[in-house]
Amino acid sequence: MRTGQINVQTENIFPIIKKFLYSDHEIFLRELVSNAVDASQKLKFFAKNGEFKGELGNLKVEVILNNEEKTLTIRDNGIGMTAEEIDRYINQIAFSGAEEFVQKYKGKEGAENIIGHFGLGFYSAFMVAEKVQIRTKSFKDGSQAVQWESNGSPEFTITDIEKTDRGTDIVLYIAEDSLEFLEKNRINEILTRYCKFLPVPVLFGTKTEYIDSPEGEKDEDGKVKRVAVDVDNQINNTTPAWTKAPIDLKQEDYDSFYRELYPMTFENPLFHIHLNVDYPFNLTGILYFPKIKENVEVQRNKINLYSNQVFITDSVENIVPEFLTLLHGVIDSPDIPLNVSRSYLQSDGNVKKISAHITKKVADKLAEMFKNDRADFESKWDDLQVFVQYGTLSEEKFAEKARNFSLVKSTDGKYYTVEEYKDKIATLQTDKDGKIVVLYTNNPELQYGFVKKANERGYDVLSFESPLTPHWISKMEQTFENLTFARVDADTLDKLIKKDEEIPSKLSKEDEEKLKPVFEGALKEKEKFTVQFESMSASESPVIITQPEFIRRMMEQQRMGGGGFF
Ligand code: ADP
Numbered sequence: 119m120r121t122g123q124i125n126v127q128t129e130n131i132f133p134i135i136k137k138f139l140y141s142d143h144e145i146f147l148r149e150l151v152s153n154a155v156d157a158s159q160k161l162k163f164f165a166k167n168g169e170f171k172g173e174l175g176n177l178k179v180e181v182i183l184n185n186e187e188k189t190l191t192i193r194d195n196g197i198g199m200t201a202e203e204i205d206r207y208i209n210q211i212a213f214s215g216a217e218e219f220v221q222k223y224k225g226k227e228g229a230e231n232i233i234g235h236f237g238l239g240f241y242s243a244f245m246v247a248e249k250v251q252i253r254t255k256s257f258k259d260g261s262q263a264v265q266w267e268s269n270g271s272p273e274f275t276i277t278d279i280e281k282t283d284r285g286t287d288i289v290l291y292i293a294e295d296s297l298e299f300l301e302k303n304r305i306n307e308i309l310t311r312y313c314k315f316l317p318v319p320v321l322f323g324t325k326t327e328y329i330d331s332p333e334g335e336k337d338e339d340g341k342v343k344r345v346a347v348d349v350d351n352q353i354n355n356t357t358p359a360w361t362k363a364p365i366d367l368k369q370e371d372y373d374s375f376y377r378e379l380y381p382m383t384f385e386n387p388l389f390h391i392h393l394n395v396d397y398p399f400n401l402t403g404i405l406y407f408p409k410i411k412e413n414v415e416v417q418r419n420k421i422n423l424y425s426n427q428v429f430i431t432d433s434v435e436n437i438v439p440e441f442l443t444l445l446h447g448v449i450d451s452p453d454i455p456l457n458v459s460r461s462y463l464q465s466d467g468n469v470k471k472i473s474a475h476i477t478k479k480v481a482d483k484l485a486e487m488f489k490n491d492r493a494d495f496e497s498k499w500d501d502l503q504v505f506v507q508y509g510t511l512s513e514e515k516f517a518e519k520a521r522n523f524s525l526v527k528s529t530d531g532k533y534y535t536v537e538e539y540k541d542k543i544a545t546l547q548t549d550k551d552g553k554i555v556v557l558y559t560n561n562p563e564l565q566y567g568f569v570k571k572a573n574e575r576g577y578d579v580l581s582f583e584s585p586l587t588p589h590w591i592s593k594m595e596q597t598f599e600n601l602t603f604a605r606v607d608a609d610t611l612d613k614l615i616k617k618d619e620e621i622p623s624k625l626s627k628e629d630e631e632k633l634k635p636v637f638e639g640a641l642k643e644k645e646k647f648t649v650q651f652e653s654m655s656a657s658e659s660p661v662i663i664t665q666p667e668f669i670r671r672m673m674e675q676q677r678m679g680g681g682g683f684f
């Protein structure tokens with residue numbers, strides 16, 4: 119037997135990094151800004167543990183465009199690197215300095231705030247640049263500043279340079295096929311997308327602000343003049359709400375953070391859940407329950423996934439259970455891998471655990487709200503029910519909990535849990551097989567006559583308006599023994615064993631015989647319906663057309679076809 123070492127040929131690996139590592143070229147900026155943030159966080163950490171005794175100053179990351187030179191520079195005043203460190207961290211591909219740092223200082227507060235993981239991020243610069251320079255000076259006393267340069271071939275040069283300030287400039291000479299990354303708006307857009315909540319200020323250019331005249335100049339009315347000044351354009355909010363303790367936040371803070379996430383949304387969410395887990399994985403975040411509108415697709419997939427405050431993706435389908443994609447908000451977990459493909463994410467063990475955890479939290483929150491303030495919960499139910507039904511239909515774990523707080527609404531406006539409702543109607547609404555029959559309408563206006571008729575007989579009718587009703591009904595029939603549902607216009611009504619005397623028909627037998635074929639003739643598929651004559655209250659229709667519940671469901675299914683719930 120022989121063991122050996124696989125030889126990684128950098129000539130081969132470069133084109134792979136360039137082409138395939140990231141499908142989206144724009145994320146080079148996320149990687150380089152994250153490295154700059156890491157460099158700042160490390161220095162903060164060293165200041166705390168005594169390894170760095172100098173002035174921290176204003177730690178910040180600057181992104182600088184130079185259209186003449188065709189360069190984009192990412193500048194930080196973090197720890198910098200010595201020539202030896204460049205050899206170690208940059209010249210060895212896939213050796214992650216970030217990972218090494220986290221391992222070395224494991225367990226110490228602040229050490230876990232480092233973003234990097236895989237030691238590949240830096241090289242994403244070559245997706246957009248034909249030449250990259252690192253100009254850097256380490257924070258260590260008496261360090262010599264150095265410049266590393268490479269054009270993307272495996273060769274590099276390293277030289278001593280003059281640089282007085284601590285920190286690193288990464289200078290990208292943007293390639294001809296990537297000139298979009300020299301456009302101010304494009305860079306602004308990318309930074310806003312990925313860096314909006316990074317923990318160290320990220321500055322890009324300047325913006326105009328209006329302030330009171332510093333000289334105290336007055337206008338004609340004697341008011342202090344407002345003057346325009348150019349100020350740094352800071353991209354990010356370094357302390358987004360989800361990173362704070364729930365106890366430090368008020369309802370307004372949650373609402374205003376919601377608008378920070380979705381500037382185009384004006385409506386406040388129904389309520390939120392602040393997630394904060396540190397075992398067996400790290401997870402923070404805030405999930406918002408929106409009012410569910412008719413068109414759920416518009417509201418879907420608004421959850422943003424972050425890792426240590428770095429934006430990863432806003433398409434969380436397949437990462438969280440599908441019904442949770444109706445929620446809005448932020449999930450942040452350093453345990454969600456940053457740089458890997460979506461198919462990998464789906465099968466990742468941590469991601470699965472996180473999904474299960476969130477499902478549980480959401481169910482627990484709803485259960486708690488139901489228990490603590492039922493009136494309030496009922497007032498929100500109409501906007502919540504699609505979400506709860508969706509969860510009930512798609513996640514068994516959720517369904518188990520949801521059966522205790524899933525509500526049904528009677529046509530008289532009262533709310534019941536299914537269990538409560540079952541008890542309420544048991545005596546009157548039982549059929550000859552001993553099944554308890556829930557009567558419902560999915561269109562109270564159209565089915566008004568039927569509802570009225572049922573009520574006159576003393577039956578209760580539920581009002582179901584959710585598009586998921588047919589699926590949810592089947593689920594409830596499986597969940598609750600002896601429970602069956604029938605739409606109020608089904609022929610079920612007459613089969614309930616309520617021993618009321620028959621209400622006589624208003625028409626003579628003769629008239630009935632004459633009229634029946636007329637009605638039947640007007641029906642398209644007359645064999646699927648029954649025409650009945652009987653009186654309701656005097657002013658109501660003397661003729662009703664009913665249909666067996668199972669035939670109606672069959673027709674409904676044919677109409678809906680297969681596929682998803684919506
Ligand atoms: P990772 O961030 O996963 O460790 P990268 O390829 O992004 O991998 O970076 C490799 C290493 O290079 C970093 O871990 C860090 O040690 C070093 N480095 C990169 N950028 C900077 C910077 N701006 N300041 C200081 N060190 C840096």
Ligand code: MG
Binds near residue numbers: 216234239240
């Ligand atoms: Mg990195």
